[in-house]
Amino acid sequence: MRILVTNDDGIDSDGLHVLARSMVPFGEVVVAAPDSEYSGASSSFGALLLIRPEMQKAHIEGIEEAWAITGPPALCVMYARLGAFGPPFDLVVSGINPGANVGQSVYHSGTIGAALTARNGGITGIAISQAVDEGSYFGQGLEEMLKNQKWHSAAEIAALAVSALTSSPLEEPGVLNINVPNLEMSEIKGWKSTEVDLNLRRPMSKVTLEPKVGHEGAFHLKMNWGDRLSNPPPESDVGAVSRGYISLSWLSRLQLEEPPSTSSVEDLFDTILSS
Numbered sequence: 001m002r003i004l005v006t007n008d009d010g011i012d013s014d015g016l017h018v019l020a021r022s023m024v025p026f027g028e029v030v031v032a033a034p035d036s037e038y039s040g041a042s043s044s045f046g047a048l049l050l051i052r053p054e055m056q057k058a059h060i061e062g063i064e065e066a067w068a069i070t071g072p073p074a075l076c077v078m079y080a081r082l083g084a085f086g087p088p089f090d091l092v093v094s095g096i097n098p099g100a101n102v103g104q105s106v107y108h109s110g111t112i113g114a115a116l117t118a119r120n121g122g123i124t125g126i127a128i129s130q131a132v133d134e135g136s137y138f139g140q141g142l143e144e145m146l147k148n149q150k151w152h153s154a155a156e157i158a159a160l161a162v163s164a165l166t167s168s169p170l171e172e173p174g175v176l177n178i179n180v181p182n183l184e185m186s187e188i189k190g191w192k193s194t195e196v197d198l199n200l201r202r203p204m205s206k207v208t209l210e211p212k213v214g215h216e217g218a219f220h221l222k223m224n225w226g227d228r229l230s231n232p233p234p235e236s237d238v239g240a241v242s243r244g245y246i247s248l249s250w251l252s253r254l255q256l257e258e259p260p261s262t263s264s265v266e267d268l269f270d271t272i273l274s275s
Contacts, residue, residue, distance in 0.1 A: 001027030008110025015096030022155035031066035041072035041110035073114035092118035095128035102237035130154040164268040179247040191246035197236030
């Protein structure tokens with residue numbers, strides 16, 4: 001099996017490296033990731049008629065082939081599908097994103113955008129994200145918040161999902177969005193099949209304009225955060241992760257759909273997490 005690993009945080013992300021190494025037991029792993037930060041890029045390619053993307057070899061310990069691309073993660077996946085990195089891929093795994101991609105962030109996440117792009121090209125995609133310490137906002141964790149990040153837990157969960165999908169392949173390509181609490185495996189309470197929570201846990205309340213000194217008629221845009229919403233529904237992705245559970249959501253191109261006709265991932269999670 002050939003597995004493409006990508007992300008939206010860039011080729012130097014620790015989460016990407018840990019995830020890629022966790023995929024090695026399942027087959028041939030190729031990393032193709034943006035050369036810089038592309039959080040919030042969703043499924044965008046950029047203006048293909050104007051940009052001239054480039055790729056450059058990169059080094060990741062334990063990985064034989066890695067590339068840095070001058071473009072967003074969805075573009076990396078598209079190039080992979082068109083043969084830029086050799087024969088066709090059987091699976092695309094995107095992450096590990098520092099910051100949970102739950103709630104409305106699923107529509108803007110570059111991590112999820114890569115998995116959706118894979119599905120559009122007939123390849124199953126897995127997006128794997130991990131909550132960060134309190135103080136972050138969904139979908140993105142700032143560097144100073146990542147000192148205690150337990151990447152190994154999210155990587156182990158991603159490996160469980162790939163193992164299940166390998167043993168019982170989907171009848172048609174799907175997108176599995178996985179969100180993992182920032183906990184040791186022994187501290188995770190289990191998993192929940194979840195719905196996307198459309199009520200932001202901490203919404204942006206408004207944008208204020210601040211004059212840019214020395215530039216008449218120009219302004220800085222400053223986002224202001226509202227109050228945190230408490231007690232998200234336990235059946236939602238936000239509620240599951242905040243309560244110490246793994247959130248599993250099957251996504252279509254734009255919205256939730258019925259899970260594919262297999263329960264292999266769920267069955268394996270039940271077995272592993274109850275042992």
